[in-house]
Amino acid sequence: MNQKVVELAVVGAGISGLGFAHMSLKQGIQPLVLEASEQVGGCLHSHCFETPEGEFWTELGAHTCYNSYGNLLQMLEDTGQLESLLKKEKLPYRLLTPAGLKSIPSQLKLTELLGVLPRLFRSKKAGHTVKEYFGGIIGEQNFQKVIGPALDAVTCQPSAEFPADALFRKKPRRKEILRSYTVVGGIQQFAGVIAAQSGLEIRTGISVVGLDRLESGYLLKLSDGSEIEAQRLALAVAPDIAATLLQSVNSELAVLLSQVGMVDIESVSVFFEAEKLSLEPVSGIIGQDDDFYSALSRDSVPDNRYRGFTFHFRPGRLDEAGQLERIRAVLGLAEQDLLATISKTNRLPALRLGHGERITSIDRMLLDQPLALTGNWFSGVSIEDSLVRSATEFGRLFPA
Numbered sequence: 001m002n003q004k005v006v007e008l009a010v011v012g013a014g015i016s017g018l019g020f021a022h023m024s025l026k027q028g029i030q031p032l033v034l035e036a037s038e039q040v041g042g043c044l045h046s047h048c049f050e051t052p053e054g055e056f057w058t059e060l061g062a063h064t065c066y067n068s069y070g071n072l073l074q075m076l077e078d079t080g081q082l083e084s085l086l087k088k089e090k091l092p093y094r095l096l097t098p099a100g101l102k103s104i105p106s107q108l109k110l111t112e113l114l115g116v117l118p119r120l121f122r123s124k125k126a127g128h129t130v131k132e133y134f135g136g137i138i139g140e141q142n143f144q145k146v147i148g149p150a151l152d153a154v155t156c157q158p159s160a161e162f163p164a165d166a167l168f169r170k171k172p173r174r175k176e177i178l179r180s181y182t183v184v185g186g187i188q189q190f191a192g193v194i195a196a197q198s199g200l201e202i203r204t205g206i207s208v209v210g211l212d213r214l215e216s217g218y219l220l221k222l223s224d225g226s227e228i229e230a231q232r233l234a235l236a237v238a239p240d241i242a243a244t245l246l247q248s249v250n251s252e253l254a255v256l257l258s259q260v261g262m263v264d265i266e267s268v269s270v271f272f273e274a275e276k277l278s279l280e281p282v283s284g285i286i287g288q289d290d291d292f293y294s295a296l297s298r299d300s301v302p303d304n305r306y307r308g309f310t311f312h313f314r315p316g317r318l319d320e321a322g323q324l325e326r327i328r329a330v331l332g333l334a335e336q337d338l339l340a341t342i343s344k345t346n347r348l349p350a351l352r353l354g355h356g357e358r359i360t361s362i363d364r365m366l367l368d369q370p371l372a373l374t375g376n377w378f379s380g381v382s383i384e385d386s387l388v389r390s391a392t393e394f395g396r397l398f399p400a
Contacts, residue, residue: 003226005228007031008233009034009234010233011233015041016375018033019374020390022079022200023394030200034220036205036223039204040188044062046060046187048185051306058298058342059310069383069384075194076190079193079194089281095285096286101279104146104286108142113139129160130148130151135148145288152293153284153287156293157265161353169379169382206222208222211245211246211248213250218371232370232398234373235373238262239258239260240258240260243255243257253362256362260349262349263350264346265293265345267312269309269343270324270338271307271339271340272307272308272337274306277307277332283299285309285330293313296310311323312346374393
């Protein structure tokens with residue numbers, strides 16, 4: 001049987017896993033990264049549509065990076081990508097109401113905003129849901145009709161029960177860097193360059209189907225029939241997948257991981273000739289009790305000939321034909337106007353109050369173990385939240 005021994009195996013080549021692998025490479029450790037899908041990036045998923053003028057890209061997952069993403073920027077600097085950053089223009093969002101597309105401020109009930117500043121300074125996020133915290137500040141109707149849908153769009157799921165302190169976590173900014181940025185071809189390009197580094201071995205299309213604990217680490221059984229012995233292991237996968245893998249080696253830890261909920265988001269990206277759409281340039285459209293949470297545009301990186309939108313639909317509401325029909329209705333397009341489409345089902349964690357305490361228990365179980373857990377389901381769901389977790393876990397697994 002083909003068996004290999006490695007110092008570190010990383011399962012998952014999303015940004016969390018790639019971040020962990022990059023940090024290890026900088027310390028002289030050559031990791032083996034295993035990715036079940038055929039491409040790296042995870043929630044960084046850019047799609048390039050072919051046109052006579054060249055490629056036109058849209059984002060099927062994460063869509064914007066910020067100058068507060070310190071760990072990401074360090075990785076981009078390490079891999080020579082800072083010079084290629086592309087500015088994203090600041091554009092408004094529009095709220096889709098029964099009366100049509102409206103600006104967000106125009107839909108706020110002003111009487112509910114009286115006293116908003118004192119409430120803002122008095123309110124604390126910790127221990128409160130999104131609905132309790134934001135609704136308490138801006139008012140119940142404003143939350144229900146405006147801010148709630150906007151936060152649903154941010155989280156790509158019903159956000160009312162989300163822990164308030166998992167959103168909009170303040171991070172220091174690198175002010176010499178563009179405030180918000182992307183790159184030609186989409187932000188999955190960042191992941192591709194990181195993955196292409198010399199010394200970083202990545203196997204795509206390979207999943208881990210079994211896990212055994214060894215005295216010297218872990219034995220990974222792979223979908224191609226081979227086995228890998230890893231002295232240290234980093235699982236950069238969704239909590240339910242990690243729970244399944246760990247069931248045979250640490251059932252108590254697996255139970256805790258299985259308690260973290262996950263949600264599906266059905267994402268559909270379309271592009272069309274710019275002249276077909278009369279809507280002014282926007283960052284996106286927010287659905288108000290609609291079949292979709294949001295429709296994010298490519299307008300912030302303008303193209304003279306084409307425009308594109310990615311609609312993030314609530315799962316199970318519409319079939320493929322229904323989704324395309326809804327897209328055309330929202331944008332006012334005819335069937336023949338859509339030049340091409342692409343779809344993907346994304347998965348995101350559905351965090352709830354008490355999640356911080358659960359993570360504390362998980363971390364306690366990881367102490368003195370040659371195992372790291374990372375991903376977008378710890379302190380928050382952003383790219384940088386994921387990399388903060390990777391950095392913390394790397395420091396624990398490989399102390400200086």
